[in-house]
Amino acid sequence: MISQEAHFTFLDTGHIATPKGWQAGVAASEIRYRGRNDVALLVSERPCTAAALFTTNKVKAAPVLYDQALLERNSTGIQAVVINSGIANACTGEPGLAATTATAENSEKILSLPKDSVFVMSTGVIGMQLPVEKLLLGIKKAAQALDSANGPAAARAIMTTDTHPKDCALQVLLPSGGQIQLGGMAKGAGMIHPNMATLLSLITTDAVVNPTFLHSALQSAADRSFHCISIDGDTSTNDTLLVLANGCSGVEISDSADKKAFIEGLTLVCQRLAQEIVRDGEGATRFITIEVCGALNDGAARQAGMTIAKSSLVKTALFGADPNWGRVVCALGYSGVELEPERVILHFGGMKVFEHGLPLDFDEKAAHNLLNMPEVLIEADLGLGEGKATIWTCDFSYEYVKINAEYRT
Amino acid sequence: MISQEAHFTFLDTGHIATPKGWQAGVAASEIRYRGRNDVALLVSERPCTAAALFTTNKVKAAPVLYDQALLERNSTGIQAVVINSGIANACTGEPGLAATTATAENSEKILSLPKDSVFVMSTGVIGMQLPVEKLLLGIKKAAQALDSANGPAAARAIMTTDTHPKDCALQVLLPSGGQIQLGGMAKGAGMIHPNMATLLSLITTDAVVNPTFLHSALQSAADRSFHCISIDGDTSTNDTLLVLANGCSGVEISDSADKKAFIEGLTLVCQRLAQEIVRDGEGATRFITIEVCGALNDGAARQAGMTIAKSSLVKTALFGADPNWGRVVCALGYSGVELEPERVILHFGGMKVFEHGLPLDFDEKAAHNLLNMPEVLIEADLGLGEGKATIWTCDFSYEYVKINAEYRT
Numbered sequence: 157m158i159s160q161e162a163h164f165t166f167l168d169t170g171h172i173a174t175p176k177g178w179q180a181g182v183a184a185s186e187i188r189y190r191g192r193n194d195v196a197l198l199v200s201e202r203p204c205t206a207a208a209l210f211t212t213n214k215v216k217a218a219p220v221l222y223d224q225a226l227l228e229r230n231s232t233g234i235q236a237v238v239i240n241s242g243i244a245n246a247c248t249g250e251p252g253l254a255a256t257t258a259t260a261e262n263s264e265k266i267l268s269l270p271k272d273s274v275f276v277m278s279t280g281v282i283g284m285q286l287p288v289e290k291l292l293l294g295i296k297k298a299a300q301a302l303d304s305a306n307g308p309a310a311a312r313a314i315m316t317t318d319t320h321p322k323d324c325a326l327q328v329l330l331p332s333g334g335q336i337q338l339g340g341m342a343k344g345a346g347m348i349h350p351n352m353a354t355l356l357s358l359i360t361t362d363a364v365v366n367p368t369f370l371h372s373a374l375q376s377a378a379d380r381s382f383h384c385i386s387i388d389g390d391t392s393t394n395d396t397l398l399v400l401a402n403g404c405s406g407v408e409i410s411d412s413a414d415k416k417a418f419i420e421g422l423t424l425v426c427q428r429l430a431q432e433i434v435r436d437g438e439g440a441t442r443f444i445t446i447e448v449c450g451a452l453n454d455g456a457a458r459q460a461g462m463t464i465a466k467s468s469l470v471k472t473a474l475f476g477a478d479p480n481w482g483r484v485v486c487a488l489g490y491s492g493v494e495l496e497p498e499r500v501i502l503h504f505g506g507m508k509v510f511e512h513g514l515p516l517d518f519d520e521k522a523a524h525n526l527l528n529m530p531e532v533l534i535e536a537d538l539g540l541g542e543g544k545a546t547i548w549t550c551d552f553s554y555e556y557v558k559i560n561a562e563y564r565t
Numbered sequence: 566m567i568s569q570e571a572h573f574t575f576l577d578t579g580h581i582a583t584p585k586g587w588q589a590g591v592a593a594s595e596i597r598y599r600g601r602n603d604v605a606l607l608v609s610e611r612p613c614t615a616a617a618l619f620t621t622n623k624v625k626a627a628p629v630l631y632d633q634a635l636l637e638r639n640s641t642g643i644q645a646v647v648i649n650s651g652i653a654n655a656c657t658g659e660p661g662l663a664a665t666t667a668t669a670e671n672s673e674k675i676l677s678l679p680k681d682s683v684f685v686m687s688t689g690v691i692g693m694q695l696p697v698e699k700l701l702l703g704i705k706k707a708a709q710a711l712d713s714a715n716g717p718a719a720a721r722a723i724m725t726t727d728t729h730p731k732d733c734a735l736q737v738l739l740p741s742g743g744q745i746q747l748g749g750m751a752k753g754a755g756m757i758h759p760n761m762a763t764l765l766s767l768i769t770t771d772a773v774v775n776p777t778f779l780h781s782a783l784q785s786a787a788d789r790s791f792h793c794i795s796i797d798g799d800t801s802t803n804d805t806l807l808v809l810a811n812g813c814s815g816v817e818i819s820d821s822a823d824k825k826a827f828i829e830g831l832t833l834v835c836q837r838l839a840q841e842i843v844r845d846g847e848g849a850t851r852f853i854t855i856e857v858c859g860a861l862n863d864g865a866a867r868q869a870g871m872t873i874a875k876s877s878l879v880k881t882a883l884f885g886a887d888p889n890w891g892r893v894v895c896a897l898g899y900s901g902v903e904l905e906p907e908r909v910i911l912h913f914g915g916m917k918v919f920e921h922g923l924p925l926d927f928d929e930k931a932a933h934n935l936l937n938m939p940e941v942l943i944e945a946d947l948g949l950g951e952g953k954a955t956i957w958t959c960d961f962s963y964e965y966v967k968i969n970a971e972y973r974t
Contacts, residue, residue: 212899213895213898213899214897214898214899214904214906215894215895215897215898215904215906216898246891247891247894247906247919247922247923247924248923249907249921249922249923281891282891282894282895283890283891283923283924391895391898391899392895393895393898468877468961468965468969469969472965472966472969472970473969473970475966475970476969476970476971478970478971481692482655482656482690482691482692485624485656485691486622486624486691486800486801486802488623488624489622489623489624489625489800489802490621490622490623490800495623495624497623497624497656498658510656512658513656513658514656514657514658514692515656515692552877552966552970553966553970554963554966554967556877556881556966557881557884557961557962557963557965557966558963560877560878560881560882560885561881561882561884561885561887561961561962
C-alpha cells in the first residue's frame with residue numbers, strides 16, 4: 157500500500173445523515189412552536205462510539221446532566237439522538253431531569269433499542285418544563301419517518317432564533333486509501349461563547365473509531381473551531397458538541413496518518429458549522445476573522461483573539477466600519493497575555509495601521525472602506541513567539557440590542 | 566478624650582479644592598477641543614503624601630508610566646497635578662513619554678515647585694501626540710487663575726464624552742474629635758471596567774496621613790467602589806486613581822478608630838464618584854445595583870456580580886425591562902465562582918423570581934414594571950457562605966451602539 161495525502165471534499169448536498177448507516181426523522185410535537193417541526197431524531201443502524209464536550213456553565217440543563225452521565229456509562233453503544241427545539245429544559249430541577257430520563261427511555265422503546273443507547277438534546281427557552289407526553293408523540297411520528305434523505309429537515313427542526321439551518325457533509329479519502337464520510341449539523345445564534353461555543357452541534361461519521369481517540373480528536377477539533385468563536389460572550393446552560401461514529405464504512409482509523417486526516421476532517425466540519433453560527437449571529441452585519449500570530453503559544457494567541465472578539469467597543473466600532481485600532485490595541489493590553497506594545501503589528505483588511513507602539517499615518521477613508529464589507533479580516537502580530545490562532549466573530553449592531561431587549565411575550 | 570463615633574457629611578457645594586490648602590485653576594489650551602477649558606491644575610500649599618492605583622492594561626499611556634515611576638521616587642513630596650482632556654497621550658511611544666516629562670518639568674518651573682513634585686494625567690483620544698508648547702501656555706494661564714473656588718471648573722475641564730462633571734467633598738468628624746475633609750473629582754463614561762475602573766479620578770484631603778497607610782486605605786476603598794463598576798468591560802490605557810494628603814488640617818490619622826473612619830470616608834467619596842461614572846455611562850438608561858450575598862467570600866461575590874454586570878444579554882434585557890432571570894442565572898453559572906443552582910435565590914426589584922433551582926410563578930407584568938425604572942435592584946443570594954458585594958452598572962441601549970459605532974470624524 158502506498159501512503160498518500162489525505163483528500164477532503166465537502167459534498168454540495170451533504171448533511172447529517174449523509175455518512176453510511178444514518179437516518180433522520182422529524183415531526184411537529186407542538187410543545188411550544190406552532191406549525192413547524194420541532195423534533196429531530198437521528199438513528200444509526202449500528203451502535204456507535206461516542207465523544208462529547210459539554211457546557212462549562214455550572215448551571216447545566218437536564219439533558220446535559222443526563223448525557224454526561226450516559227456517556228460515562230456507555231461510550232460505545234449509542235445508537236440514536238433525540239433533539240427538541242422550543243424548550244431548553246434548563247433551570248427545571250428534578251422534574252426536568254425526570255422528563256429527560258423519560259424521553260430517553262421511551263425513545264429506546266419506540267426505536268426498539270437497548271437501554272442507555274439514546275442521547276437527548278434540548279434547546280429553547282430556559283425555565284419551562286418539557287411536556288413529555290406531547291414530545292413522545294412527536295418522537296413516535298419522527299421514528300415512522302426515518303430516512304437517510306431527512307438530514308436537511310433535521311437541521312431545520314432544531315433551529316430556534318437561527319435564521320437558516322446549518323449542516324454539511326465531508327468526504328475524506330484517507331492516506332491509507334480508505335474513504336469515510338462525516339456529517340454535521342448545528343444550531344445557535346445567541347449565548348455563543350467557547351466552552352462550549354454552540355448551543356447544539358451533532359456530528360456523525362461512518363468511520364470505525366475507538367472512543368479514546370474520538371474524544372481527543374473532538375477536543376482538538378473544538379479548540380480550532382467552536383472554542384474560537386464568540387458572538388456575545390455568554391456561555392449557555394445547554395451547549396453540547398457530540399460526535400458519533402457508527403463504523404458502517406468498515407474503514408478503521410488506526411495508523412497515525414489516517415488519525416491525522418480524521419482530526420483534520422473533523423476540524424473542517426466543526427469549523428464550517430462554527431463559522432455558520434457566527435454568520436447567523438444575532439443582529440450580525442459583518443463576519444469578522446481575527447488572525448493572531450506571534451504569541452508565546454497557541455493558547456495565548458487564542459486568548460488575545462477572543463478578548464478582541466468579546467470587546468463591545470471593538471464590535472460596535474466594526475459595526476460602524478470605524479478603523480479604530482486603539483480599541484484593538486487596548487483589548488490586547490487587557491487580554492492578560494504577554495505583550496510588548498512596541499512589537500505589535502496590526503492590519504485591518506490587509507492595511508497596516510499600527511507598528512512600533514504607534515499608529516501609522518494610514519488613509520482613514522480607505523481603511524473605513526476595507527472594513528465596510530460583509531467579510532472583514534483583522535490581523536494582530538504580537539511579535540513574541542510562534543503561537544497563532546484564528547477567531548471568528550461578528551459585529552454588535554442596533555439589531556442585536558433590539559433582539560435581546562424585547563420584552564418576552 | 567472620649568472616643569466617639571465618626572460622622573460623615575457630604576458638603577452640598579463641595580469639590581476637589583474644598584479641603585484646606587488646595588487651589589484649582591483651569592484654562593483653554595485648545596490642543597484639541599475648541600472654545601472650552603481643557604486643562605486643570607490642582608495645587609497644594611504644602612507637599613503631600615500620595616498613593617495611586619493605575620490601569621492593569623499592558624498598554625499604558627505615557628502619563629501612567631511617568632506617574633508610576635514618579636510615585637516610586639517620591640511618595641511624600643507631591644504638590645500639584647496637571648490634567649488635560651482631549652488627547653490621552655496613549656500609543657504615542659517615546660515622543661509621548663518625552664511630552665509628559667516636559668509637561669511635568671515645565672509645570673514645576675511655572676509653579677516654582679521642586680523637581681519630582683507634579684503628577685500628569687491625560688484623557689481623550691488614543692494615538693495622537695500631545696502638542697506640549699500649546700499645553701504649557703494653557704498651564705501658565707491656569708496657574709495664574711489658581712483659587713480654592715475653582716474646583717467645579719476643574720471637574721468640568723477634565724470631561725471628554727462625559728455629559729456632566731463629577732465631584733464632591735466629604736467632611737469627616739473623626740472618633741478622636743478631629744475634623745478633616747476629602748475632595749474628589751472623576752471623569753469617564755466609556756472603557757469602564759475594574760483595574761482601574763475609571764479613566765481619571767483624583768482625591769484630595771487635608772488630613773495628615775503616612776504613605777503606607779494611605780496606599781492600603783486607597784486599595785480598600787477602590788475594592789468597594791471603582792473595582793465594583795462596569796459599563797462595557799473594557800479596561801483603558803489611562804485609568805488612574807490618585808489620592809493626595811497635604812496635612813493642612815493639622816489632624817493626623819493615627820489611632821485605629823480614626824484610621825477606620827478615614828478608610829470609610831475615602832470609600833464614601835470613591836463610591837460617590839464611581840456611581841456618578843456609571844450614571845453617566847455611554848447610552849445608559851438605567852442605573853443598576855447588583856447585590857450579591859451568600860458567596861463563599863467577598864471576592865467570589867464581586868466576581869459573580871461583575872459577571873452579571875458584564876453580560877451583554879443581561880444588559881440588553883434590562884434595557885428592555887425584561888425580567889429575564891434565566892440570563893442572570895446563566896451568568897452566575899459561567900462566572901467561575903462556586904455555585905449550587907438549587908441554593909440560589911434571585912430578586913428583581915424586591916420581587917422573588919427564582920428559588921430551589923426553579924423560576925417562581927411570578928407576575929411577569931409586575932416584574933417588568935419594577936425593572937422599568939431609572940434605578941433597578943437585582944439581588945442574588947448564592948446560599949453558600951458569608952461573602953457579599955455590591956456592584957453598579959448600567960444597561961446596554963441602542964444609544965451605546967450609536968455612540969461607539971459612529972465613524973470618527
